[in-house]
Amino acid sequence: MFQRLWNLFRQRRIEDEIRQEMGSHLAFLEEDETAQGADPQAARRNARARFGNDSVYREQTRDANLTMWLDDLLRDFKFAYRQLLRNPGFAVAGVLLLGLGIGVNAAIFTVINSVILRPLAVPDPDRLVSVLEKAANYETPESWPDLVDLEQGNRVFESSGGFSGATFVFRGSGDALNIHGSTATPGYFTTLRVQPIAGRLFDAAESREGANPVVLIREDFWKGALNADPEILRKTILLDGRATQVVGVLPGRFRFPAGDSVIWTPLIPQGPQKNRGYHAFSMVGRLKPGVTLAQARTDLQIIMQRLAGEHPDQNKGRNAEVVRFQDWSLDKPLRDRLMVLQIASLALFLMACANISSLLLARHSLRRHEFEIRLALGSSRSRLARQHLTESLLLAGAGCAAAVGLAAAGVHFLVRLYGDEMPRAAEISPDWKLVGAVIAITMVGAIVMGLATVLHGRRNAVGLASIAGSRVSADRSGVWTRKLLVVFQLTCAVVLLTATASVLESFRQLLRVDVGFDRSHLMAMRVSVPPGRYQTGAQIGEKFAQIAASVSGVPGVRGAAAINLMPVAEYGFNGGVNVEGMPGERRDFFAEYRWITKDYLRTMGIPLLRGRQFLPEEMAGTQKAAIINQTMARELWGDRDPIGAHINMFSPEWITVVGIVRDVRQSGVTAPSSAEVFMPAPNFVAPFPSWSILMRSDLPAQSIVPAIRTAIGAVEREAAVDRVMSMDDVISGTVSAQRIVATLLACFAVLALLLATLGLYSVLTFTVTARMPELAIRAALGSTPRGLLALVGREGVALVAIGLGTGLAAMVPLQGVLRRYVLDSAELSATLCAAVLAMLLAVGTAAVIFPALRAARIDPIRILRGE
Amino acid sequence: MAKHQNDRLQGTLDLLILKALARSGSLHGYAIAQRIHQATDGYLRIEEGSLYPALHRMTNDKWLHAKWSTTDSKRKARFYTITAEGARQLAEEERRWSELTAAVGRALQFA
DSSP, X not given: OHHHHHHHHTHHHHHHHXXXXXXXXXXXXXXXXXXXTOOHHHHHHHHHHHHOOHHHHHHHHHHHHSOHHHHHHHHHHHHHXXXXXXXXXXXHHHHHHHHHHHHHHHHHHHHHIIIIISOOSSSSGGGEXXXXXXXXXXXXXXXXXXXXXXXXXXXXXXXXXXEEEEEEEEESSSSEEEEEEEEEOHHHHHHHTOOXXXXXXXXXXXXXXXXXXXXXXXXXXXXXXXXXXXXXXXXXXXXXXXXXXXXXXXXXTOOOSOTTOOEXXXXXXXGGGGSTTOEEEEEEEEEOTTOXXXXXXXXXXXXXXXXXXXXXXXXXXXXXXEEEHHHHTSOHHHHHHHXXXXXXXXXXXXXXXXXXXXXHXXXXXXXXXXXXXXHHTTOOHHHHHHHHHHHHHHHHHHHHHHHHHHHHHHHHHHHHHHTTTOTTGXXXXXOHHHHHHHHHHHHHHHHHHHHHHHHHHHHTOOOTHHHHHTTTSOOOTTHHHHHHHHHHHHHHHHHHHHHHHHHHHHHHHHHTSOOSSOOTTEEEEEEEXXXXXXXXXXXXXXXXXXXHHHHHTSTTEEEEEEESXXXXXXOOOEEEEEETTOOGGGTTEEEEEEEEOTTHHHHHTOOEEEEOOOOHHXXXXXXXXXXXXXXXXXXXXXXXXXXXOEEESSSSOOEEEEEEEOOOOTTOXXXXXXXXXXXXXXXXXXXXXXEEEEEEESSOHHHHHHHHHHHHHHHOTTOEEXXXXXXXXXXXHHTHHHHHHHHHHHHHHHHHHHHHHHHHHHHXXXXXXXXXXXXXXXXXXXXXXXXXXXXXXXXXXXXXXXXXXXXXXXXHHHXXXXXXXXXXXXXXXXXXXHHHHHHHHHHHHHHHHHHHHHHHTXXXXXXXHTO | OOOOSOXXXXXXXXXXXXXXXXXXXXXXXXXXXXXXXXXXXXXXXXXXXXXXXXXXXXXXXXXXXXXXXXXXXXXXXXXXXXXXXXHHHHHHHHHHHHHHHHHHHHHHHHO
16 A cells, blocks of 8 residues: 555656566567567567557556556546636635635634633643632622631632732823732732742732732733833832832733733732621632542531631621632633524534535536446446545635635634633634644535535436437436525524524614613713722722812813712622611612712713702711612612611611612613612722713713813822723623624624525526426427416425425524523514515525526527527 | 456466466566466466556565566566565465365366
């Protein structure tokens, strides 16, 4: 075998050798003839006659030397290439279909592979776990004392650490910048096993209260914002208004807790952060070798049960939950959405394959004469089968190249679209495994397609007879297969279109949903003040009250206010509410907490339903008061009047409820409003220095934003302003992931529609061509053009009807999947179905009408004469 | 790989070539054909169209060894010799051949 393969590379030499050998044989024959007395000329002639056809011998001998199939393969490829060139339309269609089908799949798979399947970019990621605290029906991070107890009490972790995502205000050479990062204990870095590329990590002394401020920065931040300053380890940077010593640079691939984390400072809890009821610190642990997730869970739950006994006020009902770090750091909805896209793209791939098979079958029918002649001339069936395979392999190869290109472009596009939504966007890249997979899949596809044609050809082998008779009854074989393929494609198209339509429709409704406030001409921005300068929540709240007042004074601003979290987009600052005199089971009523400045309700256009607004003395923080929303009033008090009731939250001090406002969709547009308590800004309790400023103005954003920045800077020079956008954009930003899926699904649906139409059109055109003689006879016997039109039209419409029927039937079970993975509110309405059906019918009719018209315009004389 | 339709005849040709070479050492193609022709009293004539493919196939299978050399008449020709592998093959083919002929003989007698 190897000998023969090797011979392939020295083919020329072998052929020379064979020629020489044959030559010497001929010479011996000639000698023989001469010896027997023939004259030289006769001797040569006789020798030649005795020897026979030397070129045939040469070829046979050569075949003994070469792996013949390989040699034939080369010739087949040349032939297939010429065949494809002869029919460029088919070749281009095939390559594009394959490229599209495989490319789209490969692109989405690359993203899934990088984001979900590939392990985290840290050593030994399998042993990393996240520890959460589980209350009745929600999960929270640990409180600082819980974290310390869990770290010290557990027997399952090799090492563990705590961290809390944070935003910092950095002032370099230009404007103050908001940058993201985290506070972390030294154990955090050892657990994740990250080594600084320069400098060192924090030590325990630097993580104590009162230590000099130190910071770790990420490589790209050092190279970007700090211009790769080589002396950086001897310098301080201005962080949150404090000169902070840079002690180390972490590698750029270290992206925890988030992709945009570029700064890490020691985790040193301040003030209320030290309370056992203040849950803000996440815990990561590295399991000892051999310890399972379940063992870790049991161990930590024992500690939590002990803590619940020791601190019933804060820890009653709390338990520990342990999950794999990788699962925790991934957004589950994102994974689900990617899966939906993958399924949709697979459907598209199958449709493309169906179309190609259909094209191949049609082509095979058209080339039937060629194959029959080749058979008649002595070509073996296996040889013909090989020819089919080669052609589809060649087609697939070209399609493959197109697919790889398209996949690369697609990945790029997806990352750009999805970059902010994906936790590991930076790690996304196609790898060689993927390219290999694409090639393997294509080749398998090509072989299957080729074999299908071969089997088909075998079943319908008739021999030469059909050449003679071909004029009367053209080959209609394969029509049934092709019809099935068309129905399949139509089904896929219906499913994709209906799914997309329902997602888009519910998406449109989502964006127009009544969020509970007036969003017109409303602008939002995030403002951060340096936390070093404002230690307590009250100081921060008062500062934002001043900032809001200053912004209100800008000419053209109709109203401005501040709130600690951006409405709709940000939520999760929440906890229990107790009502004075209310029975015990209501003790841990769960509500969102918000702190607002004086004009907030007026600026947002949130109507007061009962009671009153905050009084000036309440707004100033000297007297405590709270305004609650409808949902909270209804759920806690029912028919009774909450006005004047006393509630408390994080401290025993009672606060009077003074008003009830209309519900706002504070937790995103897809979630219903939950209970919410508003309190005056100066009563703010947490040291979170980033608030949202909302303001309403009729002026265009670009003309008013500079004045607003100036107004904010006048109150706090170090304030960083970012995420300046209209409230509409804020709202649509909260569903950007759903929007991307919807957009991609829409692209897929349009492609699916195109493919199905193309399939329908080509199968009907083929049928009409194949039935030409029959139609001509019908016309000659008196069929009217209208009758012929109806004949062909009926066939097409029947196909469309079956396809639509199966598609709609398939939608029924698929709807649950959609609702679960893409959009909760995705609804399959009758109007939508009708619209999709109407569209498909219209497009389908268009695809039917042209072949049908051709049938109607038939000229029987010409066809029957065989012109 | 090219396989003859009739494996028995194919085997026979291989057997004849191997036997001729085992007897006479080194022969070129024409001489092999001549030798078989004479040995069978002119009964078997080897077609060149079968001979050379067979020689090349057996060379590639390492049953034969081929070498360019000159004849007594100073003509260049490709000479074949049998290898150890080829000798083993010959023994095997001879055994199979006698079994076959014996079987056919019995069948002709008693059938």
